[in-house]
Amino acid sequence: MIYLDHAATTPLDPQVxxxxxxxxxxxxxYGNPASDHALGRRAWAAVEHARAQVAALVGAMPAEIIWTSGATESNNLAIKGALEFRGHAGAHLVTSRIEHKSVVDTCRHLEARGVRVTWLVPEANGTIGVEQVLAAVRPETVLVSLMWVNNETGAINPIHELAPHLRERGVLLHVDAVQAAGKLPIDLDTTPIDLLSLSAHKLHGPKGIGALFVRKRPRARLAPQIHGGGHEQGMRSGTLATHQIVGMGCACALAAQRLATDAPHLAALREQLWQRLRVLPGVYRNGDPAHSAPHILNLSFEGVEGESLRARLGDLAISSGSACSSATREPSYVLRALGRDDELAGASLRFSVGRTTTSEDIDRAAARVLAEVGALRALSPRWGT
Ligand SMILES: Cc1ncc(COP(=O)(O)O)c(C=O)c1O
Incomplete structure (x- = not known):
């Protein structure tokens, strides 16, 4: 099995x-980090060390990192928390049609409760432009929620450029940085983002743990979504999972150390794969390589049916889109938003490379894809006519 699905999840690093x-x-x-005895204090010290490691990866202060169960929860807390704190009545929210389901469905939930939502559509290169966002902002806009890197196409949104404009207008900015962390440099000290979601399992950490950055100055205020013992500054109650947290801290420390070598390695592998596959007629690259994260290559293949292609490629771990929404088996809503018709959107594969992917993996995977696309096209009465 050749694993090319690192945007869905990554293997646990042995050091983690x-x-x-x-x-x-x-x-x-086994001490509870909230307990006031030696075992508890030891666990608390480990949790705080990990908090500092996560903060360091993104240029934040440790007290700005709130532990969650993963980015789905971070996105829910950021968006529902900000809107609930402000009050739903008359509030306006800006997001896009290419967000992860954990943002899309959260915004839909709020829309059903009276919040007005503007759904931006990507430009031809797959990104959401600064001007588009600013044109959508109104006096009653509470929050803009945009991803940094799209999980299906790898498209990078111009967050650095956008953030200061929103700060100037007094609008909160939430960024889902799940696919950006460890792939692009992030410095919250110089980039005025208010809320930022992270997930450990996308950067060689364990599943079931994530974090939300919540800015202290100026303070981003959230209504908690999970009530209980008042953990995490009252924003997210629940006993802290020491082992998961330590794993996320270690994964973030490794990602910070390795960013300068990982990113070019991933980009080189992604380009190698593209060079091998572009020799096929009727293959389209979704997204613009000049504005794309290094680990994702999304291609549409004319004249084949996406599910049949994936079924024939059982020895490759690849995805037809976001693993999280592929349960519905609909053609990707992200690719449709980019202007691909249903047929091409349905005939797309997302390849995502990782730290342990080798050049040989790429050559073998490319040979398999070339063979199976060729075989399916040979069976198709419509191809070549
Ligand atoms: C962009 C993006 N946001 C959020 C998530 C959800 O993260 P988690 O699995 O930690 O809930 C994912 C995972 O697929 C993602 O790619």
């Missing part, structure tokens, strides 16, 4: 696993 294990151990690791 090593860092986590003591915290699953009965002898040292």
């Amino acid at each position: 696993r090593e860092a986590m294990l003591p915290w699953l151990d009965d002898a040292v690791g």
Whole structure:
């Protein structure tokens, strides 16, 4: 099996696993980080060390990092929390049609409760332009929620450029940075983003743990979505999962150390794959390589049916779109928003490379895709006529 689905999830780094294990151990690791005794304090120190590691990856202060169960929860907390704090009545929210489902469905939920939502459509290169966003902002706009990197196409939104304009207008900016962290430099010290979502399992950490950056100055205020013991500054109650948190901290520290080498390695592999596959007639690259994160290549293949192609490529771990929404088996809403018709959107594959992908993996995967697209086209009465 050749694993080319790193945008869906990444394998746990062995160093991350090593860092986590003591915290699953009965002898040292079981204290509740909220307990005021030696075992609890030891766990608390580990949690705080990890918080500093996550903060360092994105140029934040440790006190600005709130632990969650993953980016789905971070996105829910950021968007519902900001709107609920402000009050739904008369409030306006700006987002886009190419967000992850955890943003789209959260905004739809608010829309059904009276919040007015503007749904931006991407430009031809797959990104949401600054001018588009600013044109949508109104006096009653509370929040703009946009992803940094799209998980299907890899398109990079111009967040650095956008953020200062929104700060000037007093509008909160939430950024889903799940696919950007560890792939692009992020510095919240110099980029005025108010809320930023992260997930550990996209950067070689464990599943089930994420974080939300919540800016302290100026303070972004959120209504909590999970009530309980008042953990995480009252924003997210629940006993902290020490081993998961330590894993996320370690994964972020590794990502920070390796960013300068990982990003060019991933980009080189992605380009190698494109060069191998572009020799096929009727293959289209979705998104613009000049505005694209290094790990994702999304292609549409004319004259084949996407599901049949994936079924024939059972030895490759690849995705027909977002793993999180592929349960519905509809052609990708992101590719349709980019202007691809249903047929081409349905005949698309997302390849996403990772730290452990090799050049040989790429050559083998490309050969398999060339063979199977050719075989399916040979069977198709419509191809070549
Ligand atoms: C852009 C984006 N946002 C959010 C998520 C959800 O993250 P999690 O799996 O941590 O809930 C994903 C995962 O697929 C994603 O790619």
